[in-house]
Amino acid sequence: MAATVESHIQSTAPFDVERVRRDFPILASEVRGRRLVYLDSAATAQRPQAVIDAVNRFYTSQNSNVHRGVHYLSEIATREFDDARLRIARFINAPETHEVIMTHGVTESINLVAHSYGARFISAGDEILLTTMEHHSNIVPWQLLAERTGAIIRQIPINERGEVRLDEYAKLLNPRVKMVGIVHISNALGTINPVKQMIAMAHEHSIPVLVDGAQAAPHLRVDVRDLDCDFYAFSGHKLCGPTGVGVLYGKTHWLEEMPPFLGGGDMILSVSFEKTIFNSLPWKFEAGTPDIAGVIGMGAAVDYLTAIGLDRIAAWEKELLDYATLRVGSIAGVRLIGTAQEKAGVLSFVMDDVHPHDIGTILDQEGVAIRAGHHCAQPVMKFFGLPATARASLAFYNTREEIDILATAIERVREVFAA
Ligand code: C6P
Numbered sequence: 001m002a003a004t005v006e007s008h009i010q011s012t013a014p015f016d017v018e019r020v021r022r023d024f025p026i027l028a029s030e031v032r033g034r035r036l037v038y039l040d041s042a043a044t045a046q047r048p049q050a051v052i053d054a055v056n057r058f059y060t061s062q063n064s065n066v067h068r069g070v071h072y073l074s075e076i077a078t079r080e081f082d083d084a085r086l087r088i089a090r091f092i093n094a095p096e097t098h099e100v101i102m103t104h105g106v107t108e109s110i111n112l113v114a115h116s117y118g119a120r121f122i123s124a125g126d127e128i129l130l131t132t133m134e135h136h137s138n139i140v141p142w143q144l145l146a147e148r149t150g151a152i153i154r155q156i157p158i159n160e161r162g163e164v165r166l167d168e169y170a171k172l173l174n175p176r177v178k179m180v181g182i183v184h185i186s187n188a189l190g191t192i193n194p195v196k197q198m199i200a201m202a203h204e205h206s207i208p209v210l211v212d213g214a215q216a217a218p219h220l221r222v223d224v225r226d227l228d229c230d231f232y233a234f235s236g237h238k239l240c241g242p243t244g245v246g247v248l249y250g251k252t253h254w255l256e257e258m259p260p261f262l263g264g265g266d267m268i269l270s271v272s273f274e275k276t277i278f279n280s281l282p283w284k285f286e287a288g289t290p291d292i293a294g295v296i297g298m299g300a301a302v303d304y305l306t307a308i309g310l311d312r313i314a315a316w317e318k319e320l321l322d323y324a325t326l327r328v329g330s331i332a333g334v335r336l337i338g339t340a341q342e343k344a345g346v347l348s349f350v351m352d353d354v355h356p357h358d359i360g361t362i363l364d365q366e367g368v369a370i371r372a373g374h375h376c377a378q379p380v381m382k383f384f385g386l387p388a389t390a391r392a393s394l395a396f397y398n399t400r401e402e403i404d405i406l407a408t409a410i411e412r413v414r415e416v417f418a419a
Pocket residue numbers: 042043044104105106107108135137138183185186187188212214215235371375376
């Protein structure tokens with residue numbers, strides 16, 4: 001029988017990966033006649049039965065719209081939805097529940113900030129600082145804003161290991177800077193950025209900071225109070241929740257001052273053709289019917305991760321990463337891209353004379369799912385002088401045996417291309 005969320009609660013036992021794996025039905029699948037080895041969790045994580053059940057339960061017995069109906073089902077749906085927001089707020093230690101805006105994912109969360117914060121606080125000649133290792137989601141919305149306003153985007157440089165150059169960052173901070181955007185964990189390199197330190201440095205100049213937490217929220221304990229970030233964005237599907245749902249955390253005073261992003265139902269108190277009065281937080285930024293099942297599923301996902309424990313997850317993934325770095329890094333002709341001192345479970349690599357897409361295709365024949373490409377982070381690829389890498393990304397449900405299978409499959413790539 002699949003283990004439940006409850007069976008993990010307050011677990012202090014040593015991390016039991018085989019037990020965890022039983023929570024994920026898909027991990028028992030076969031692909032191409034082999035046991036699935038899923039090493040693409042940075043693209044999207046797999047879902048435990050508890051999340052599948054929560055979404056299923058909603059559509060089976062609770063389906064209704066929220067914040068609108070007076071009937072029984074609508075009350076239940078509203079309660080479940082609001083309760084999920086509360087649990088997600090606790091998951092990141094948000095001081096206020098209304099600071100947690102439900103969105104469709106990181107991409108929408110960052111677009112919201114670029115649009116609404118930008119409309120109110122950014123004008124021609126202002127500067128926006130972004131690291132070279134940002135995902136396109138934390139570059140393009142700011143470029144659109146810069147085009148509209150005449151603001152200037154400056155890069156915070158990185159070094160050859162894929163770490164932010166803090167000395168250069170310090171030099172870039174000045175009164176013209178109106179926003180710093182930092183990815184917490186790079187999806188292309190695995191670098192864990194020193195966001196707390198970078199936020200403190202920006203705050204010394206009264207500059208707000210947005211953190212892209214897409215790859216961090218599933219892998220380490222995020223505490224927005226401790227980080228003191230102004231905005232923090234993450235997606236449900238990367239932390240074992242549904243696709244199409246995510247979060248923007250924002251400090252109250254910024255969210256209060258920012259104009260709405262989308263207009264429509266739910267984000268208003270009253271509408272007339274003469275004057276519309278907007279709703280209070282968080283609803284001011286939640287126009288239209290939300291992904292109710294998605295939010296409830298995301299609530300189940302954070303419960304699930306919390307029950308296992310983010311510290312235990314981070315420790316197991318670190319052990320796997322160290323092993324994978326040793327195994328894969330010692331294969332002749334393999335070069336690891338992204339060798340930061342502080343790293344999470346992403347193993348980006350290239351091989352002499354083999355295109356990353358060919359690596360991905362051969363690994364797929366062995367049942368090993370990885371991603372190959374630029375990972376929506378083309379500026380960092382350019383920095384390393386590469387069009388693409390192969391990327392194996394780890395989650396807490398992966399095993400050392402799967403790393404061995406990965407390493408053997410990479411050896412096989414070498415054989416195929418040597419022949
Ligand atoms: N990275 C990857 O394979 P969305 O699509 O909105 O849920 O997340 C976008 C996003 C933003 N920031 C970072 C650091 C990310 O890694 C991602 C998504 C996936 O690496 C798909 S490109």
